[in-house]
Every structure is written in structure tokens, then in C-alpha cells.
Amino acid sequence: MIKKISFIFAAVILIAASSVLTACRTVPASVPEGISEAELLQLGQASLDNSNYKAAEFYYTKVIELYGQNISSVIAAEYELAHIKIKRKNFAQAKPALQRILAYYDDPQTSSVLPPAYKKLVLNDLAKCEPKPAKSKTKKKK
Secondary structure: OHHHHHHHHHHHHHHHHHHHHHHHOOOOOOOOOOOOHHHHHHHHHHHHHOOOHHHHHHHHHHHHHHHOOOHHHHHHHHHHHHHHHHHOOOHHHHHHHHHHHHHHHHOHHHHOOOOHHHHHHHHHHHHHHOOOOOOOOOOOOO
């Protein structure tokens, strides 16, 4: 009898835990009116930290949609969207997105106002998009 109760209790705990985890993976349908760029970026980062890529993509896309006139926020959001592709190992889609961001840094009209840290992050992620050299199967002689 005690084993049966323990099993039922364990099953209830497991179901509750999976419900909580599933609830954390939801994607919002909208954002509150008047939400700031910083708040949207923070929501995107929190979603990314929780591996909820779909929610992160939603928030970063909203940053671009609502605050596209601020190039610094656009760079941050576009980078994070490309970085999600890197995390998912979708290098073919990430590479052109990263190259587009790099083009902002090559433009003299925008490069001076852009956060320099993102350029380094973009270059690091672009390196991940390149195929790894094949390892030689020949053994070196000593």
C-alpha cells in the first residue's frame, strides 16, 4: 500500500513539474503597451537564458518592430536572433544574418554609434559558421 501511494505521489510530482516546465516555454501573443526597449531586450535575454528560443525570437523581433529607429537596439536584437540560429546549429541561416550586422559596422554613417562589443560577438559567431577542417588520418612519425 505504501509503495502504491509513493508511486502515485511521484507521478503527481512529475506531472506538476512537467506542467511548470511547459508553462515556462510558452510564447507570448503580444507585449504590454508602452514596454521599453530595455524591457523587451531583458525579456528576450531571460527567455534565451531559459532556452525558450521561440519566446526570445518573439521579443527580439518586437524590439526591431517597435524600436527599429534605434540602431543600437536593432543591432542587439538582430545579433541575438542570429545567435539563436548558432545555438540551434543552423549555420546556413545564421551566416547571412551575421554578415548583415557586420555591414552596419562597415558603414561610416552607423559604425561610430554602434556598440563595439557586438562586432566581436558577430565575428566569433561567424567563425562558427565556417566548416571545420577535416582531420588528417595519417599518423605523424616521431
